[in-house]
Amino acid sequence: MFNTSSGSASSHVLTAYGWDDGWADTFAPYAAQDLMPGRVLRVDRGLCDLVTPLGTVRADTELVTPRDPMRIVCTGDWAAVDAEGDPAYVRTLLPRRTALVRSTSSKRSDGQVLAANADYAVIAISLAAELDLGRVERFTALAWESGAQPLLVLTKADLVPDPDTLGHLVSDTEMAAPGVRVLPVSSATGEGLEELGALLAPGTSVLLGQSGAGKSTLANALVGAAVQDVRAIRDSDGKGRHTTTTRDLLPLPSGGVLIDTPGLRGVGMWDAEGGVAQAFAEIEELAARCRFPDCAHQVEPGCAVLAAIDDGSLPERRLESYRKLLRENERLAARTDARLRAEMRRDWKQRQALGRHMMERKRGPMRKP
Numbered sequence: 354m355f356n357t358s359s360g361s362a363s364s365h366v367l368t369a370y371g372w373d374d375g376w377a378d379t380f381a382p383y384a385a386q387d388l389m390p391g392r393v394l395r396v397d398r399g400l401c402d403l404v405t406p407l408g409t410v411r412a413d414t415e416l417v418t419p420r421d422p423m424r425i426v427c428t429g430d431w432a433a434v435d436a437e438g439d440p441a442y443v444r445t446l447l448p449r450r451t452a453l454v455r456s457t458s459s460k461r462s463d464g465q466v467l468a469a470n471a472d473y474a475v476i477a478i479s480l481a482a483e484l485d486l487g488r489v490e491r492f493t494a495l496a497w498e499s500g501a502q503p504l505l506v507l508t509k510a511d512l513v514p515d516p517d518t519l520g521h522l523v524s525d526t527e528m529a530a531p532g533v534r535v536l537p538v539s540s541a542t543g544e545g546l547e548e549l550g551a552l553l554a555p556g557t558s559v560l561l562g563q564s565g566a567g568k569s570t571l572a573n574a575l576v577g578a579a580v581q582d583v584r585a586i587r588d589s590d591g592k593g594r595h596t597t598t599t600r601d602l603l604p605l606p607s608g609g610v611l612i613d614t615p616g617l618r619g620v621g622m623w624d625a626e627g628g629v630a631q632a633f634a635e636i637e638e639l640a641a642r643c644r645f646p647d648c649a650h651q652v653e654p655g656c657a658v659l660a661a662i663d664d665g666s667l668p669e670r671r672l673e674s675y676r677k678l679l680r681e682n683e684r685l686a687a688r689t690d691a692r693l694r695a696e697m698r699r700d701w702k703q704r705q706a707l708g709r710h711m712m713e714r715k716r717g718p719m720r721k722p
């Protein structure tokens with residue numbers, strides 16, 4: 354039996370993979386059933402690899418395969434594993450603290466979970482091209498929606514050698530993402546990497562951003578030699594040759610783990626109303642002070658949003674961007690089954706509450722000013 358309740362989580366071999374007292378508590382009933390805790394490293398058709406106290410275990414996911422795509426096993430999930438049999442079986446998934454979801458491109462408006470239980474959503478925005486604040490906002494909304502704390506990294510900072518220019522790019526990005534830390538980094542020169550590593554320890558981070566933003570290069574730089582090792586092992590046992598897209602979960606040398614997702618080309622919103630509200634927190638705060646509760650911030654007298662635009666404290670671009678993302682979200686929501694949406698909203702609220710609780714237990718620098 355796997356005695357996870359004796360001793361603190363810090364002595365547990367899964368600690369390097371994000372195991373903590375909270376997971377130990379949630380897992381306790383399963384430990385009593387002789388099941389083993391494990392974290393999903395990657396998912397294959399009907400199978401997944403999990404890291405467990407016995408090392409990496411390949412397990413069948415048949416027993417936990419639901420009809421709802423939102424509940425399919427994904428990288429970062431914590432599970433109770435029955436490792437006695439051959440094959441091993443995933444018996445239960447522990448409730449997710451956070452879930453990064455995107456809409457699939459299929460006509461049926463299904464969500465797809467890209468990563469579970471990330472504490473930080475690291476958004477890579479490349480400085481190689483002109484800064485696209487709309488993209489910053491879209492990714493930030495998606496990140497907030499997941500329940501994870503967003504963190505914006507401006508990649509390829511070596512391409513902007515002038516400190517003043519870089520400073521302006523950072524402050525423009527900060528304006529587009531209130532409450533989010535913005536950090537310029539360069540995988541080429543190593544700038545910002547140590548600071549980023551320190552910010553991400555000891556939690557779980559998921560890396561997202563446009564194709565070509567420099568995510569893989571950044572992941573390699575953060576993980577260092579460890580990534581090469583993992584890849585080499587997978588190739589030698591033949592497991593590296595999956596044709597399906599899988600996400601990897603890798604421990605960072607500075608502490609914490611990193612989930613690397615494949616490029617998110619044209620990120621679709623997925624019922625991200627809450628995320629949009631958080632991404633535009635200053636507009637929501639202003640709107641609460643409009644004279645009319647149903648103010649559309651168009652022509653209404655006593656509109657605090659329009660007043661802020663007039664006095665220059667709110668860029669008009671922000672309001673347009675906010676409206677655009679809300680409209681997009683509404684269109685998507687209209688295509689989505691009402692029952693599923695209600696369920697997701699409930700899940701989301703629970704995750705938000707949990708996420709807040711987790712963040713409060715963390716140290717200062719990631720907090721909102």
Ligand SMILES: Nc1nc2c(ncn2[C@@H]2O[C@H](COP(=O)(O)OP(=O)(O)OP(=O)(O)O)[C@@H](O)[C@H]2O)c(=O)[nH]1
Nearest residue numbers: 509539540541563564565566567568569570615616
């Ligand atoms: N100058 C410079 N180029 C970089 C840096 N990081 C990455 N690049 C280059 O940017 C290109 C894209 O980098 P990737 O790491 O493959 O980007 P990605 O986000 O993983 O792309 P996808 O895998 O398509 O999602 C490559 O040609 C890299 O060499 C950097 O810090 N500085």
Ligand SMILES: [Zn+2]
Nearest residue numbers: 643648650656
């Ligand atoms: Zn108004």
